[in-house]
Amino acid sequence: MLEIKNLHASVEGEDQEILKGVNLSIQKGEIHAIMGPNGSGKSTLSKVVSGHPEYEVTEGEILFNGEDITKLDADERAHLGLFLAFQYPVEVPGITNKTLLRESFNTIARKRGEEELDPLEFEDYLRSRLDIIDMKDEFLERSINTGFSGGEKKKNEVFQMAVLNPKLAFMDETDSGLDIDAMKMVSDGINKIAGPENAIVLITHYQRLLNYITPDFVHVMMNGRIVKSGDKSLALDLEEQGYDWLENKAVLNGESQ
């Protein structure tokens, strides 16, 4: 589904590379977790894959279902079925969740040549998706993320994902800042959305999310590269030993600081 090959990227107009040759392959039906210390490039990877204009791909390619999407705008990638759950969801006072989601849903449907939903049909569909994340109706009528608590914002990202039904979702630290109850609710929602036809990439600092969502693969990112991949036991190793033991590996790989 997603094939990232030797991906190098930097902030537009700056020389400093943030991604220094990332390779990653994701098939449908899989859940991946990407872990790593602060500043290792995890969030950047998710933004580059979703097409944030701040970053420039300097080398390598991103193939989504065989198509090179490196040059596509963020909205075109969303039309293909990519989704990014933001680490810091943006507040848009004045525009309701419902309004945004209807516009998003119908734009994506239109671009894919699928049928758009009229306001009443969409309302029904929207309500049917509320259960996934145990959200109240009133959320639909509230301005996007405006005045939401940190936990509510993260829940809202999962809700948007439930409505838009992406093929591949990058979830950037969706777990950070959540208390235990919210964490369960969010993980529950993600587990309900995950299925054989889609794929999910969890970006996280903490192993605790992986107590609720079982990843098929765990990757460790350091210094702009994936330095180790394994199964879920790798997350436990990291929890016990931290990242220091991998630091040497990064240098051994020939990356100079």
Next chain:
Amino acid sequence: MSVAVKEKETIVNYLEGDFSAVSEVKAIAGLNQKGARNMAEFPFPTKKDEDWRFTDLRSISRNHFVPVAEAGAASVGDISQYYLSEAMKSRLVFVNGEFDADLSATEDLPNDVIIWTIAGQGDSDLVKKHLGAYTNYDEDQDVFAALNDAHFKDGAFIYVPKETKVEAPIHILNVFTDAQKTFFATPRLLFVGERFSETTIVEDHIGLADNAYLNVPVAEFKLFESAHVHHARIQRDSKKASHISRPIANLEQHAEYHSYTICLGAKLFRNDPRVIQNAEEVDFTVDALVLIDGDQIADTHSILDHRRAFANSHQLHKVVVNDSAHSIFNGKIFVAKDAQKIDSFQENRNLLLSVGGKVHTKPQLEIFADDVLCSHGATIGQLSDDEVFYLQSRGLTEQKSRELLVYAFTLESIANMKVDSVHKLLLDEVIKYTNRDEKFVAVG
């Protein structure tokens, strides 16, 4: 003895017309004479004047304006599309500044409410007492208010007696037609609200064609004890017109005056709103929403004059600038020495959408009392990349994302509109401004 006087620039240089002609109505004639004297006396503003530093007045000084009667103005035609459904029988129409009885309708207003033309009521003590009593334009030598004084022969006069609530909004519809020559028009409004009265006024200025003209309205609002007024002002003049206005409100105890100005049209818009607190415990609002593009200039020089203790005042001035348009805001807040316990809020938020757009903003607070709460702020910003990216990542095009964010920025200002059809027409205007797809209905 003769004194050599260097010939100075006055507004008279750009006008044609006989300013010695005065109204037959005494109250108006007095103002006509005073206005004519002031016009000849006051210097035409230049960029050396602090209050006109950033405002390019060439759309006036490079033109020549004639009175409407000499302009070869087109007839007005059907303007029913501009009527407000709530004000079908509470409407005064002025065409190029002159009252049109056929298009006006006032059946919905309570019998004791006087709503008609100033000339028609010119001999009443009320008009004699209030007309021209509040403009106070001499001290800042406002040549445009002087022009209005000198030239107006009629205008809207609204008198709401005590303890009267006017249910229907009163729509004052000023329309401007196409003409062979550029003309000047001087709409005049006098409102007097007695004790415990309650009124909603929608003051509308609409250019029916895309011709150049000079619109210099003056509005005076006198609110007696506990009178309440909601005053919506919509400026939709032609994009080649100049609109220079001076709306004044003078408030007695417990009065509430809330005004919301929407600026959409005119090549040059200059607005000098003033609110004067004449007694304790008043509450007032001087909000505005400015949406400009092309080479439009919108300049607001406001004065919120707190002269007595206990007042709440609110000024949210929101501006969106595109292309090479230019916004100027100078918000003066005065608090007199003994005017304690004033709670005044001022905020100017500017959204700059283009490289060529310009914004000048200057909050100006002069506070001589020591127990007051006055907050003020001014921001100039662009749409943030993160906001645009967020919406784009949800599948909206970049264009649509930007439009949606501009739309969201304006909503706060429109939300206060009390009259539903005004609310709706402003949403439509915002959509037009942001060029959005008609299919998209934004407010959920």
